[in-house]
Amino acid sequence: MRFTVSRVTVRKSTYRSIASLQRDTSRCRACVEAGYQIESLPVRAPFAGQQAYMFGQAPGIVEGQERLPWRGRAGQKLRRWLELDEEAFYSTFYCASVTRCYPGRMPSGRGDRAPTPREQDLCEFWRDWELELLRPRLIVTVGGLALRRMLGLTELTAAIGERFEREGVPVVPLPHPSGASSWPHAPGNRERLERALELVHAELAGLAARS
Numbered sequence: 001m002r003f004t005v006s007r008v009t010v011r012k013s014t015y016r017s018i019a020s021l022q023r024d025t026s027r028c029r030a031c032v033e034a035g036y037q038i039e040s041l042p043v044r045a046p047f048a049g050q051q052a053y054m055f056g057q058a059p060g061i062v063e064g065q066e067r068l069p070w071r072g073r074a075g076q077k078l079r080r081w082l083e084l085d086e087e088a089f090y091s092t093f094y095c096a097s098v099t100r101c102y103p104g105r106m107p108s109g110r111g112d113r114a115p116t117p118r119e120q121d122l123c124e125f126w127r128d129w130e131l132e133l134l135r136p137r138l139i140v141t142v143g144g145l146a147l148r149r150m151l152g153l154t155e156l157t158a159a160i161g162e163r164f165e166r167e168g169v170p171v172v173p174l175p176h177p178s179g180a181s182s183w184p185h186a187p188g189n190r191e192r193l194e195r196a197l198e199l200v201h202a203e204l205a206g207l208a209a210r211s
């Protein structure tokens with residue numbers, strides 16, 4: 001899908017409600033206006049009072065078409081890891097990502113293009129306002145890029161199985177569930193992943209007990 005450049009992106013200096021923020025996020029074309037080729041409109045995460053914030057890399061082609069997060073095979077695997085069905089997954093996590101539009105394939109055709117640093121910067125506006133308005137009580141990052149953008153950490157393997165904090169909010173990193181990733185098959189990584197999933201479950205149990 002191609003988009004022509006027309007100035008439609010609205011970014012207010014302040015937002016008072018998630019509904020208002022989502023309205024502007026869902027029509028954002030900042031990357032197109034900056035000259036980047038993206039292949040979908042922004043994916044929108046329905047907000048239903050979730051207390052946990054999931055932060056991935058970027059939508060895939062299926063998510064871009066449906067404009068909903070984690071709809072493809074990676075999402076199915078993530079739910080299997082977490083032992084959550086779709087209903088429990090979406091009611092537990094408000095799902096966001098470093099960028100929110102499908103970036104398209106790499107020129108080589110091997111996999112999806114990683115969003116450029118400029119696109120990541122442009123999209124961070126929406127993440128920062130979401131965190132401000134939602135005030136999540138748990139953040140789960142998915143994949144190396146999300147970890148870097150959320151915590152500034154560059155060593156994914158060292159971070160998996162550990163618990164961090166960002167402005168007092170617990171952050172648990174997970175690896176990316178993409179089938180193209182060889183990370184889970186490297187020695188010791190299955191155990192790291194299991195530790196990370198135990199941490200997520202412990203945090204979710206704590207949230208449930210406090211609400």
Ligand code: SF4
Binds near residue numbers: 032041100119123
């Ligand atoms: S990736 Fe983010 S900043 Fe870029 S157009 Fe989509 S919503 Fe806007």
